Structures are given as C-alpha cells and as structure tokens.
Amino acid sequence: xxMTSSTIRTRWSPKxxxxxxxxxxxxxxxxxxxxxxxxxxxxxCGSSDEGSGGSTGDTDDTxxxxxxxxxxxxxxxxxxxxSGTEQANFKKVLQEFEKRTGAKVTFVPAQDPIxxxxxxxxxxxxxxxxxxxxxxxxxxxAVDKGWAKQLxxxxxxxxxxxxxxxxxxIGKVNGKPYGVYYKAANKSLIWYNNQVFENAGASEPExxxxxLNTAQTVFxxxxxxxxxxxxxxWTLTDWFENVYLxxxxxxxxxxxxxxxxxxTDPSVKDAxxxxxxxxxxxxxxxxxxxxxxxxxxxxxxxxxxxxxxxPKAAMVAAGDFAQVNIPSSMKIGTDAKVFPFPAVGxxxxxxxxxxxxxxxxxxxxxxxxxxxxxxxxxxSIQAKLGGYLSPNKNVxxxxxxxxxxxxxxxxxxxxxxxFRFDMSxxxxxxxxxxxxxxEWKILQDFLKNPKDIAGTQAKLEAEAAAAYGN
Numbered sequence: 001x002x003m004t005s006s007t008i009r010t011r012w013s014p015k016x017x018x019x020x021x022x023x024x025x026x027x028x029x030x031x032x033x034x035x036x037x038x039x040x041x042x043x044x045c046g047s048s049d050e051g052s053g054g055s056t057g058d059t060d061d062t063x064x065x066x067x068x069x070x071x072x073x074x075x076x077x078x079x080x081x082x083s084g085t086e087q088a089n090f091k092k093v094l095q096e097f098e099k100r101t102g103a104k105v106t107f108v109p110a111q112d113p114i115x116x117x118x119x120x121x122x123x124x125x126x127x128x129x130x131x132x133x134x135x136x137x138x139x140x141x142a143v144d145k146g147w148a149k150q151l152x153x154x155x156x157x158x159x160x161x162x163x164x165x166x167x168x169x170i171g172k173v174n175g176k177p178y179g180v181y182y183k184a185a186n187k188s189l190i191w192y193n194n195q196v197f198e199n200a201g202a203s204e205p206e207x208x209x210x211x212l213n214t215a216q217t218v219f220x221x222x223x224x225x226x227x228x229x230x231x232x233x234w235t236l237t238d239w240f241e242n243v244y245l246x247x248x249x250x251x252x253x254x255x256x257x258x259x260x261x262x263x264t265d266p267s268v269k270d271a272x273x274x275x276x277x278x279x280x281x282x283x284x285x286x287x288x289x290x291x292x293x294x295x296x297x298x299x300x301x302x303x304x305x306x307x308x309x310x311p312k313a314a315m316v317a318a319g320d321f322a323q324v325n326i327p328s329s330m331k332i333g334t335d336a337k338v339f340p341f342p343a344v345g346x347x348x349x350x351x352x353x354x355x356x357x358x359x360x361x362x363x364x365x366x367x368x369x370x371x372x373x374x375x376x377x378x379x380s381i382q383a384k385l386g387g388y389l390s391p392n393k394n395v396x397x398x399x400x401x402x403x404x405x406x407x408x409x410x411x412x413x414x415x416x417x418x419f420r421f422d423m424s425x426x427x428x429x430x431x432x433x434x435x436x437x438x439e440w441k442i443l444q445d446f447l448k449n450p451k452d453i454a455g456t457q458a459k460l461e462a463e464a465a466a467a468y469g470n
Contacts, residue, residue, distance in 0.1 A: 065394070066158060066375035072102035074365040079108040079117070080132035080355070084298055085324040089385040096381055097372045103365055113434045115141050118360065122147055129366040132355045133179065135425040135433055136170055139358055143173040149362040151177040151370055158374035164413075167391045170421070171356050179356030180374045183382075184391045185319045186408060187238050187351045187422060188341040191326070192315035193304050195335065196223050200314075204339040208243075211342045212277060215284055218314045225284045227313035229300030230292035230447050233440020237424040237432070239317055240443060241351050244271040245420055246344040257423045259468040263460035269453055274344055276450035286313040289448045301325035305336055317341065319353070320408050324387030332386075333404045353422040354391065383409070431467035438463045 082090055087107065094105040108128050110117045115138045121127045127147065133139050142148035151159070156177050159168050163181070171179030190211075197203070197214075200221035205211040215225035229235045245253045248267040255261045256268070282288035286303060287295065295303075301322045303312040316322065323332060330336045340348050357373045359366045372378050379390035383399040393413045400406045424432030424439055431438040439460060446456045 063377050063380065065377050066372065067154075068097070068101050068368050068372060069364060070102055071365050071368060074101075074103040074363075076103055076105045076130065076365050076369060077108050077128040078105060078130045078132070078357075078369070079110040079114075079121075079128035081110045081112055081114055081134065082132070083109065085387065086321065089324070089382050089388065092385065093373075093378050093381045096378070097369060100372075101365075101368060103368075105369070113429045114138060115429050115433075118142065118147060119145075122360070127360040129361040129363065130357050130359055130369050132182070133358050134353065134355045135429065136421065137426055137428060138433070139171065139179050139356060140173050141429065142358060142360070143178055147360055148173075148178045149359040149366075151180065151359065152367040155180060155367060155370040155374050158371050162374060162376055162392045162394045164391070164393065167354075170354075179358050180370050181354045181356045181391050182373045182379065183355040184389045184412060185321055185353040185355075185422075186389065186412075187319045187353055188242055188349045189319060189322075189338050190315050190317045190341055191301065191304065191322055191336060191338045193311055193335070194337045195309045196221070196311065196314040197337075199223075199309055202314075204337075205342045206340075206348075208246075208274065208277075208342050208344040215278070219284060223310065224286045224313045225315060226278060227286045227295070227300045227304050227316040228292040228447070229295050229297035229316075229318075230289070230444055231294055231296045233435060233444055234424065234433070235297055235300070235317075236443035236447060237439055238319070238351065238422070239275060240271060241423045242317070242341040242349040243274050243344050244268070244423075245351060246341075246347060246349040247271055247274060249345065250420060253420055253423065257426045259427075259464050259470055263464055264457045268457055268460070272446065272450075272453045272456060275446075276453070279447050280450040292447060293444055298325045302327065305330045320389050320405070321387050323405070332402045338404065350420055351422055352420070353425055427464070428467040431464050438467065 078094065080087070080090070087109070091107055094107065097103065098105055110131070114131070114133060118127060118131055133142065139148065159171075159177065159180065167181050168177070171177060171181055196218060200218045200223065202214045202217040202221075205214045218225045241253075244256070244267070247270055252261065252267050256263070256265070261267075278284060279289070285292050297318070300316050301318055302325050304314065304316045305311065305326050326332065326336045342348065357370050359370055374392075376392050376394040379392045379395045380399045382388045383390055383395055384401060386401045386405065389405075389409055389412060391412060395409070397406050397410050400409050427433070427439070434440065442456060442459045442463065445459075446452065
C-alpha cells in the first residue's frame with residue numbers, strides 16, 4: 001500500500017472484554033492481516049522485477065517440517081468453494097500431500113452456502129472427509145449439527161507450534177479445536193491500474209473524501225473509476241463492512257455483528273448513505289449497477305487490468321487474494337498497485353477473513369490431512385504461487401513471490417490479534433452467507449437503488465431478526 005511511515009494509521013484497540021467466548025473467538029483472529037497491512041507502503045515498494053500474483057512460483061523446493069503417516073490405499077475428499085487459479089493452486093498443495101503419504105486426494109467443488117452443501121452430502125451418506133469453511137459461524141453450525149470432528153493431537157501440536165493463540169482460538173467451538181485456519185484474507189484493500197492513475201494525474205486516497213476526489217479525477221480522464229463484482233453478494237458486504245467499521249467504530253461493529261443493535265440503527269443509515277456516494281453514481285461503476293450485478297468477482301478484478309490504458313475500470317475493492325486474477329503481464333507493485341481502504345472515520349478499517357479446514361469424516365487419513373494443512377510446508381507451497389496469505393507464522397516470508405505480498409504477510413504475523421473478522425462471516429449463514437438471500441441479496445438490491453436507505457435498513461433488520469432469533 002502507499003502509506004509511508006509518517007501516515008501509518010492507528011490499529012483499532014479491542015473493546016473491553018465483555019463479549020461472549022464465542023464472539024471473542026470470532027472477532028479475535030483474522031484482521032491481524034489488515035491491521036498491519038493497512039500501515040504499509042505496499043505500492044511504493046514495487047519494482048519492475050517483482051513479478052505478478054499468478055501461479056508461476058517454484059514449488060519444487062519444499063521443506064520437510066512435519067511428520068505424516070504412510071497412507072497407501074487411502075482415498076480422501078476435500079471440499080471447498082474455491083475455483084479457478086485458487087483451486088488449481090490448492091490442488092498443488094494436495095498433490096504434495098499425496099506424494100508424501102501415498103494417499104489419493106480428490107478436490108470436490110462446493111457451492112454456497114457451503115453449510116447447505118455439506119448438509120446434503122451428510123444426508124446422502126457421502127460427506128467429504130475435510131471441508132474448507134469460510135465462516136466461523138459455519139464451523140459452529142457444523143459442530144452443533146454433529147458433523148464436525150475434533151482435531152487430533154498431531155494437528156493440535158502443529159497449530160500450537162505454527163499459529164498465534166488468536167488463530168487457534170477462532171478454530172475452536174466451546175473451547176475444543178475443530179478448525180485449522182489454512183488461509184487468511186485482508187479485505188481492506190483497493191487495487192488499481194497504475195497507468196490509468198498516472199494518465200489521469202490521480203493520487204492514492206487516504207480518506208473517503210479523497211477517494212471521491214480520486215474517482216472524479218479518473219472519471220474526468222475518460223476511464224470509469226470502479227469495478228464491482230456485484231454478482232457475488234459477499235463483495236458488497238465487504239464494501240459495507242469497511243465503511244461501517246471505519247465510520248461507526250469497532251464497538252458498534254461488534255454489536256451489529258451479534259445483532260445487539262438493529263440494522264435500523266442510525267449508524268447503519270450513515271454507512272449506507274456513505275456507500276451511496278459511490279453506488280449512487282452509475283457512471284462511476286463499470287457497466288452501471290446492472291452491469292456490476294452481472295460481473296463475478298474474478299471478472300471484476302481482471303477488467304481493471306486488461307485493455308491497456310483504457311480498461312473497463314480503474315480500481316476494484318478486493319482482498320489480497322485478488323492477485324490470482326491479475327494477468328501475469330501486469331507486475332504487482334508496478335502495474336497493479338494497492339492502497340488501504342480509505343478511512344471514513346478517524347481510523348482506516350481493519351476487516352479480515354479466513355478459511356479453515358474442518359474434519360467431517362474422522363480417520364487416520366483426514367487427521368493427517370488436517371495436520372498437513374496446519375504445517376508451514378503446506379502453506380509455503382501455495383504462498384510461492386501468489387494470491388494467498390497464511391496465518392502460519394513459520395512460513396518463510398521470502399516464499400511470497402513479490403514485495404507487496406511479503407509485506408502483507410509480514411504484517412499478518414507481526415500485528416498480533418487486534419482486528420475485526422468479516423461481519424457477514426460471523427452471522428448465521430441464512431443472513432450473511434447465502435446467495436440470493438439475506439444481506440447479500442438486500443445489498444444487491446441497494447446497489448440497484450441506493451436511494452432506498454430506509455427500506456434497505458428495514459429489510460436487513462427483518463432478515464437479521466429471523467436469522468439470529470433475537
């Protein structure tokens with residue numbers, strides 16, 4: 001990101017410890033990524049030889065820091081919602097596990113909401129051995145339904161050696177270990193096409209008013225400012241959460257995440273009003289609202305970095321994982337740059353997420369796979385391929401393929417556990433994680449009609465009340 005040491009933003013301080021144990025786990029673990037990453041001059045560190053975020057890294061030189069059993073004749077299934085390059089890169093991690101153990105591992109593409117996908121597999125008597133769950137709420141649901149199995153001693157040992165306490169805790173339910181957080185995400189970033197910014201004379205914004213000025217400058221140069229992958233509702237929740245956390249503050253964020261305050265609260269009105277300053281300008285959005293709602297996340301990134309100096313849009317709000325969708329011809333830190341999501345209030349937002357491996361079929365093989373995914377050896381393979389961030393503190397920083405990713409990764413490890421986890425991921429999946437329903441659908445409707453703030457609040461509150469039951 002562009003920030004120099006003199007413009008580092010203060011990380012959010014944790015609220016007084018009055019939350020429930022479950023909530024403390026949910027808010028305590030993932031935005032270490034964002035907390036440190038927002039304070040780094042990532043784009044300033046770019047050079048012409050930094051390379052892209054594509055899957056061209058060398059993964060042949062893998063360390064051997066974990067003991068795994070021989071599993072010849074064992075077949076395992078791993079389910080995740082990952083697709084495209086992200087899926088392909090994860091399969092290379094599974095291939096190394098196969099090489100070391102003799103097991104055969106099949107990747108099973110899952111659909112959102114993944115908890116429903118798992119439920120159908122369990123009902124049919126064929127659950128995957130391991131599933132990658134993107135929400136703490138989904139882990140708890142899997143435990144409550146009796147689907148998830150506790151991690152064994154070998155996996156717990158790897159977690160203890162390789163993860164901070166916060167990352168260990170967020171994988172627990174009722175104090176017992178169920179999840180290995182294999183992948184982390186910094187969701188408080190905006191990626192941009194550097195050539196477009198240079199041509200327009202635009203600068204990286206630090207505040208929300210700065211962002212609006214930058215967008216107008218880019219628009220005046222003849223390029224649409226924003227790309228939004230509105231076909232996937234979670235991208236819109238990320239926009240909302242960044243605005244809300246920065247504007248309303250961490251305590252309000254925690255309260256809304258638990259539905260202790262209603263979505264009709266004035267703080268939600270303020271956040272939606274702020275969002276409408278961008279979403280309410282169709283000329284600022286590639287394809288307008290209708291076009292955005294037909295654009296999936298990978299395309300929302302790719303269209304910023306294709307088309308030469310006349311791409312479909314100049315910038316896209318997207319997590320660090322967007323790097324896998326940036327064409328290899330665009331060098332990270334030079335052609336494709338990134339800045340922190342601008343501060344709406346006194347501090348920049350610190351929102352993060354993650355994906356945890358959870359065992360559904362307890363066996364020697366599935367426990368070994370969870371142990372493998374908790375090891376630095378597994379994470380190092382995917383780190384070298386780009387577009388990936390590990391909370392594993394023993395992954396060598398040099399394994400990340402460019403200086404931008406190295407700084408984000410170092411921030412994740414160095415910043416501690418002071419952060420806020422993605423709000424929609426903490427919510428019941430019916431509200432915060434189901435395509436075409438709940439928060440995802442309501443924010444898609446709001447993107448189409450950002451004038452209807454009161455109506456949007458009312459719909460959000462009705463759906464939240466039903467999902468939370470409070």
